[in-house]
Amino acid sequence: MMIAVMAVAALGLLGVAHWYLWRRLVRDVSRPGGGYRRTGTVLAFLLPALMLLAVVGGRAFPLAVERWFAWPGYLWMAVGIYLLLALLAGEALRPLLRRLHRRFHPRLHLDLHRRRTVATAPAPAAAAPVTVPATPEPAAQPPVETAEPVAAAEPAEPGAEASRRLFVSRLVAGGAAAVAVGVVGNGTYGVLRGPRLKHVTVPLAKLPRAAHGYRIAVVSDIHLGPILGRAHTRRIVDTINSVQPDLVTVVGDLVDGTVPELGPAARPLADLRARDGAYFVTGNHEYFSGAAPWVEFVRELGVHPLENARVELPWFDLAGVNDIAGTAQGQGPDYDRALGDRDRARAAVLMAHQPVTVHDSVRHGVDLQLSGHTHGGQLWPGNYLAELANPTVAGLERYGDTQLYVTRGAGAWGPPVRVGAPSDITVVTLASLRA
Template sequence: MVLVVVGLVVVLGLLGTVHWYVWRRLVRDLTAPGGAARRIGTGLAVLLPLLSVGALVSGRAGAPFVLEQALAWPGFLWLALLLYVTLALLATEPLRPLLRRLLARRAGTPAEVPTEVPAGAPAAELPVTVPASGTEPAPVPEAPAEPAGAPEPAGMSRRLFVNRVVSGSAAALAVGTVGYGTYGVLRGPRVKRVTVPLAKLPRAAHGYRIAVVSDIHLGPILGRAHTQRIVDTINATQPDLVAVVGDLVDGSVADLGPAAEPLAGLRSRDGAFFVTGNHEYFSGADAWVDHVRELGLRPLRNARVEIGAGFDLAGVDDVAGEREGQGPDFGKALGDRDRARTAVLLAHQPIVIDDAVRHGVDLQLSGHTHGGQLWPGNLVAELANPTVAGLERYGDTQLYVSRGAGAWGPPVRVGAPSDITVVELASRQA
């Protein structure tokens, strides 16, 4: 409990520091004290983080779904904007003194002015020098006027001019990045194709195509239209089998059941299969398993089926289910099978790859990581997952990790585009 409290204090302190820094660079440094712009900017600096906290906790707190939807767009988008505007501002910090020196050199004046005379204030008296003889002090000659064509705008200090250029550019870059990343999510995932050679796969199964989709994350932002885009994209690939590898939803069946209904339109020769992800256990896993079964998907809860083409398809519950006594059971799913047959395993999280290797799995299909979703999130994801995205080999087992078809939290992806992967199995006997 003490560690949780300490961690919460650290996180809140970090968020407070980041927000203060962004407020300083985008509000305090660019606006006049007491002005309307300063008041509006300060108000937003207080309101936006509150909306973000509301978006994060409203679902778990049991808030009405309409309130979740109202908080989600501004709250989650601000988190993405905060990340990229902070990175952009930090990256441009070295430019500020350099630009001030450059402008000062072109203008022929000192780079820094210690004080600024407010507009309309009386001119200060000229500094004087006192001769050693004690005679009347003589005024110091006025400094020469700035040359015509100096880059500094009239009525604006050099520091303010540089701050507006640099901070404005950083903000524009952040907005553009988040805007493009949002468009990528709302447009829907693109199809990725991967061929996986399997030593024990029979010739009859050569070219067998599995459409792998994970991390759809239906919720207060991504709804029925998002599901329909995914179903249409999968059906267009004409797969032999569809594998929905967890994290379908962020919410209850009561709120999101209608959003999932287009899944009933999935078409493939050998059907569609489903395994739970960690977010199902935040949303009522048993209810969702029953609901996807009603929609025509076959849940594999620590179970295995023989596919007619000549391989075994197994699925295990997500490790998050262990808190409810429903975690992965590899012995139940794979323990009594014929190891001479190829085994393909559906498991939401890549971290169970060691169990898959021990049980002789030939190919594990996973999601969970989102490929990092928001760069540099991939660096964090690499610390917690053996593979963040793509195909890698672990002993005699290959692991393929999809980046997912949706987004959690901010409906934004940067450096990790969403995908639906068509995995084509290849027989070395063909």
């Protein structure tokens, strides 16, 4: 019942938002019956429909069909968000723009002033009766009264004011469209270009001197699906291999689909090269399409899954836990299994997709947790919403004796767009306090 109520509320909000966009971008800037208004009205229904199909397409359609909805639907989602924000900002500018227009177009202002003067001027008072004095001859004439003048009719809405409103509406709408298209275009280029390398140094008290400078490549949220495919994976693999890391960690949300659909897109992961290998943990999106087949598939590619498990590397313990989303399927995180019997004198690095598990890591004596999931907010101002649900949205923070590093991820979910949260692959360099 609650899900149904939330769905109805979301659809209602979507409808109100698109009515506002139609009003400001179509109705207020066009003449009734014109081709622009007809086209804009059709798009006001078609674009949100494509967006809804893109959101539900992964569970309702095969990947080949989903691609037809994903590109236009998700791009409109991003463009619509920034159109809405820009138009709302434009509401505050409308009074100023009208005053500026009146100042720099005085003829229109004077015309408007004259029209209003005529419309509001009081009618002249009725003339007093005029009496002609009597004379002996001819006979006295009756008094003659002048007729009252007819008051000027109240004019309709002045044309100058209508022209001014149309000019301001078109200026605001055009500016909002330019801002939205520019922001989304730049954000789309950033995703399709591929993630950039980010370098972070993390000191660990228990790390031996011999491991000082050990480098871990951290990649998360690749999100292979109807938009990002094999070429995206290849860019990521080439970027990681270019820095020759000691270890590669793939921290969940690799895919949005099944192995038969997206296995070929993930296959370049077999080319990852690192001295101590590559490791993988599940994210919440793996459980949407079936995590077990993906675990086996990445194992075949030479990437080692850590399902609530631990491996003892020469200088520290590397552990991994399943994502919280696996709990409903009996495959949730098990910290006791992954970390319960380890030697706490050794440093421990934990792979866990969601940052919210950091408090479990603190209780189990983890020195460093590597996470993703948040995308850094992906679309500003989404970072403020992400802060409500995650202890850390991006970057390095300390919780007790545990440090948490959250990468913004290498891909994008939904719109292939990032604004204010560029994608990254992070090279975490471990530093020994004994060095």
